[in-house]
Amino acid sequence: MDDQHDIAALAALIDRARRAVIFTGAGISTESGIPDFRSPGGVWTKMAPIEFQDFLASEHARRETWRRRFAMEDTFASAAPNRGHRAVAELIRRGPASAVITQNIDGLHQASGVPEEQVIELHGNTTYAHCLDCSTRYEIAELRAAFEADQKPPRCRRCHGFVKTATISFGQAMPEAAMQRAEAETMAADLFLVLGSSLVVYPAAGFPELAKRNGARLAIVNRERTGLDRMADLVLHRAIGETLGAAVGVD
Numbered sequence: 001m002d003d004q005h006d007i008a009a010l011a012a013l014i015d016r017a018r019r020a021v022i023f024t025g026a027g028i029s030t031e032s033g034i035p036d037f038r039s040p041g042g043v044w045t046k047m048a049p050i051e052f053q054d055f056l057a058s059e060h061a062r063r064e065t066w067r068r069r070f071a072m073e074d075t076f077a078s079a080a081p082n083r084g085h086r087a088v089a090e091l092i093r094r095g096p097a098s099a100v101i102t103q104n105i106d107g108l109h110q111a112s113g114v115p116e117e118q119v120i121e122l123h124g125n126t127t128y129a130h131c132l133d134c135s136t137r138y139e140i141a142e143l144r145a146a147f148e149a150d151q152k153p154p155r156c157r158r159c160h161g162f163v164k165t166a167t168i169s170f171g172q173a174m175p176e177a178a179m180q181r182a183e184a185e186t187m188a189a190d191l192f193l194v195l196g197s198s199l200v201v202y203p204a205a206g207f208p209e210l211a212k213r214n215g216a217r218l219a220i221v222n223r224e225r226t227g228l229d230r231m232a233d234l235v236l237h238r239a240i241g242e243t244l245g246a247a248v249g250v251d
């Protein structure tokens with residue numbers, strides 16, 4: 001009975017919305033088998049993340065960055081969108097959602113059918129790499145084969161610049177264009193739907209606060225309590241796929 005009530009409440013908020021923005025964090029991707037690096041016991045509590053300045057300054061740091069990335073490749077390459085991703089894609093396709101703002105770097109929203117231009121990646125994307133100097137794109141599989149042969153962190157074929165996954169590292173500036181688009185989408189929305197983020201990582205966590213201050217409704221679906229539960233119009237401490245899937249009518 002509680003389940004039905006929760007799902008009906010979420011469906012009602014979605015039905016009333018004229019324009020929604022969806023904000024996703026690690027919790028939606030853990031349901032696809034991608035670990036949450038920041039969670040207790042996650043990778044970053046065991047291994048310190050490598051700062052961007054160190055990546056630039058040290059061959060050793062670049063090699064270690066790439067070693068860790070390739071160690072994760074089988075997980076990333078085999079991860080597929082889950083029911084939560086499919087429900088998000090459906091809300092984009094038929095409305096009322098205009099965009100997905102995501103803290104995730106796995107490309108699963110695009111893989112589920114959300115058009116590239118409607119995904120706003122605040123932390124970049126780890127499913128491909130690029131040259132930090134000339135932006136030439138490189139594919140992970142090709143870089144991995146070369147690395148496994150010579151253990152050298154990749155350099156750009158064109159300009160010899162450093163090649164790095166297209167993610168935003170610790171110590172790297174937030175991507176300005178993505179931040180501006182996220183803010184514009186937030187200000188235009190009358191429903192802000194958070195899925196699988198504990199809303200503790202700023203500046204990303206500032207968007208739901210901004211939405212709420214701007215008069216939007218705020219709904220949060222997250223396994224654990226979040227920093228903004230008290231401010232939200234609806235909080236469901238539940239799994240995302242089964243909850244949003246049922247609310248949207250997607251399997």
Ligand SMILES: [Zn+2]
Nearest residue numbers: 131134156159
């Ligand atoms: Zn280059």
